[in-house]
Amino acid sequence: MSSIENLSHLFMKFPGIGTRQAKRFVYFLLAQDPYFVDSLAREISALKKDIAQCAGCFRFYQKRISSNSSTLCDICVDDADSSTLMVVEKDTDLESVRRSGGYAGRYFILGGTIPVLERDPASKIRIRELLERIEGSATDGLTEIILALSVNPEGDFTHDYILKVITPLAEQLGITITTLGRGLSTGTELEYSDSDTLRHALKNRG
Numbered sequence: 761m762s763s764i765e766n767l768s769h770l771f772m773k774f775p776g777i778g779t780r781q782a783k784r785f786v787y788f789l790l791a792q793d794p795y796f797v798d799s800l801a802r803e804i805s806a807l808k809k810d811i812a813q814c815a816g817c818f819r820f821y822q823k824r825i826s827s828n829s830s831t832l833c834d835i836c837v838d839d840a841d842s843s844t845l846m847v848v849e850k851d852t853d854l855e856s857v858r859r860s861g862g863y864a865g866r867y868f869i870l871g872g873t874i875p876v877l878e879r880d881p882a883s884k885i886r887i888r889e890l891l892e893r894i895e896g897s898a899t900d901g902l903t904e905i906i907l908a909l910s911v912n913p914e915g916d917f918t919h920d921y922i923l924k925v926i927t928p929l930a931e932q933l934g935i936t937i938t939t940l941g942r943g944l945s946t947g948t949e950l951e952y953s954d955s956d957t958l959r960h961a962l963k964n965r966g
């Protein structure tokens with residue numbers, strides 16, 4: 761196989777990328793100057809070395825040079841409000857909420873959603889880790905868990921499953937569970953919501 765084909769096959773592993781788009785990426789790269797292609801290659805190799813996954817919220821974060829031993833990201837160690845924990849599907853959702861400036865608490869990333877009718881829901885998201893996080897956060901003053909899933913069938917299904925699983929523990933610890941969703945219209949994916957919409961949805965959570 762030629763380099764064109766090899767690289768196309770790699771691009772086809774990206775989410776949502778088919779044969780045609782993969783080829784377009786390759787020809788795009790061929791048309792760029794060597795500097796661009798070199799820096800792209802360099803950034804890709806640096807990614808796994810410089811970025812770590814947080815042991816608290818599971819987001820990917822830039823490792824700090826000063827504290828190589830820390831396994832927690834800046835949001836989990838800094839003075840973010842530890843009384844609220846927002847549960848989101850993925851890193852890009854967390855970034856949208858952060859950008860909106862309407863939320864100052866902590867986060868937990870599920871790592872996916874559960875397909876409707878999935879027989880083994882627990883295998884699709886970090887539900888066990890979420891339960892552990894809730895238990896561990898209770899002594900940290902956690903009083904509210906905000907479920908912030910996308911407003912679509914899969915998001916709803918995931919929301920209901922999490923609610924069912926965490927409610928007994930939350931009740932036992934006196935933690936309220938709220939839902940971000942009012943104010944977001946049906947079909948809304950968190951990552952594409954603008955800051956005004958997100959701030960509104962946060963204010964009107966219930």
Ligand SMILES: [Zn+2]
Pocket residue numbers: 814815816817818819832833834835836
């Ligand atoms: Zn974290």
